[in-house]
Amino acid sequence: MNRSRFISRRQGDWYRFRQLLDRADRLSFSRLGGEEISELSRLLRALSYDLAVVRSRDWGLELERRLNDLVVRGHGIYYRAPPGGLRKVVEFLLTGFPRLLRENHGYFWVSLALFSIPGLIAGVLIALDPSLAERLLSPDVLAQVEAMHSTNERSGGLFTGREVGATGFYVFNNVGIAFRCFATGVLLGVGTAIFLVYNSIVIGAISGYLVARGHAMPFFSFVISHGAFELTAIVVSGAAGLVLGRAMVHPGSRTRLDALRVRGLVAIKLVAGAAAMLFVAAFVEGFWSPSGAPMVAKLAVGSVLWAVVVGYLALAGRTRPPEREGDRP
Amino acid sequence: MTASSNVVSASIDSQVHVETPENVWLSFRVAGPAPRAWAYVIDFFVRGLILLALALLLSLVTPLLGFSALPQGIMLLGMFVVIFLYGCLFEYFWDGRTPGKRAARIRVLKVAGYPISFWDAFLRNLLRSADILPGLYGVGLVAILSTRRMQRLGDLVAGTFVVHEERDVVRGYPPWVHGVPVIPAQERSHAFRPPERTLDLIETFLTRAQRLSPARADEIAHILAGPLRQRLGYWDPEQQHAVAPGWFLLRVLRTFVYPPTESQPGHNVDLPGLPVAPPGSMSRSAPDPHPQAPPTPPQWGQR
Structure with a gap:
């Protein structure tokens, strides 16, 4: 078969394939009819074969490029990831995320150690000798912190909109921090580690200072509720960063790149879970923590929230779901 | 994968090849x-x-x-x-x-x-x-x-x-071969038919020639035309030596790739190249960079 006979014999299929592609682009693949889908899949194979023929016979770069582009479009439609949807998001948050975290619990404990031990040390030392705090934080910052946490009520009674302002700030600030904490893990995990230790020391120092100045009760009743979500989420995003770092430092039997690719998917899911927790934390921190509720009530609610978070991460998704057909290809 | 395509992929460094489950490879141009x-x-x-x-x-x-x-x-x-x-x-x-x-x-x-x-x-x-x-x-x-x-x-x-992104440009029948006379059989002495890749090379060159300076285009056309003229044993009864190499290449293309059909001399119905969709259905395609492709550079015009 020579080139022009080949083209005139095959171009009907090419034209039809392009029509189907345009339709699939307009309607989305799932709304094509069954016959059209099987036609698309037949044509994809036929065009792949045509492309191979054109290449092996050197029938022209232009022809080759055009066929290549058609097959690329078909390939993209045919092999795209299955569509997501709200159900998958809910499922991930209810079961997928805590399961994944438990599968990778080692990273969580290491991250927890990095985030708690330096802070505990700094906090205890400063609680015993408050003058040490000025070596870590400037007097201005300390005064500001003390002013903020010396009383219980901060929002000034009824709803004023300040709660929303604060919530927006916490989302912007905290989720951003968690994202960066995770991303710098790709640099051999060093970025994540520095980040965890640094924040741990600052938080520990502030807590120790406030305890030493006698503001323990208003401070802890303020932070306990949102801390349940916020501190845990930071540890989780630290764990995600360490997953990346480990893949870089110790890829095991894979190449570094493959290890990063495989572990990266785990890490990003952990971060997504952490981000969801930080969203919850931001609302608690914006509305409940600064409210005028009595400190005892805040401590009680806060304790319940800690139990909820720990229970969620430790237990959610433990029951074995019934096997369903069609879940696996 | 043939040897020549390997050469192409090795020399154009922004091309990346991906093998599909259908056992062909697709080529992509990576963005820098x-x-x-x-x-x-x-x-x-x-x-x-x-x-x-x-x-x-x-x-x-x-x-x-x-x-x-x-x-x-x-x-x-x-x-x-x-x-x-x-x-x-x-x-x-x-x-x-x-x-x-x-x-x-x-x-x-x-x-x-x-x-x-x-x-x-x-x-x-x-x-x-x-x-x-x-x-x-x-x-x-x-x-x-x-x-x-x-x-x-x-x-x-x-x-x-x-x-x-793929440049989804439709280029069927190049308009600039209209009215170009074929080379009659009596003007070529050998029964030689240029191989498809040579013809493709000529077409690629003629498409791009509009972007070259006239002098440079002429120079390249000369390199292509010289050996081809020899293989074809081509002689022009009127002006043997004055024929511009670009014009000669156009006529070669007309003769072997886009011969005028009997029903419509000068207009080829059976479009070689890729399917040209009816107007309006090409929602995704970019506007053709050569809508009505300008005629070949003027210096290649008939004599």
């Missing part, structure tokens, strides 16, 4: 730092515009609400979305394109050549914070320049790469 930086700049302004619009809207609404901190909080939420989720959401819902990438005609794909999933989009955009690190995308640039698929760290981890 320049188009990506351009896309980034456009996205930067789009983000700015979104925030500006949000701020204007909120400033109109604020007097009605009476709370000053409420719009502030909404603004901060908006900033969060625009800064951290802009790339991820656009790339997920627009098949790997942000407005900037769309304008720069580039697209993010999995390295296996299919569209990215939500997790891929999320991952590669979060890792921007690592790519940007020493400032001005230092880490990212080094990664792009040192990987074959020009991937920054985020791409490497997510298993994605950025490619130039």
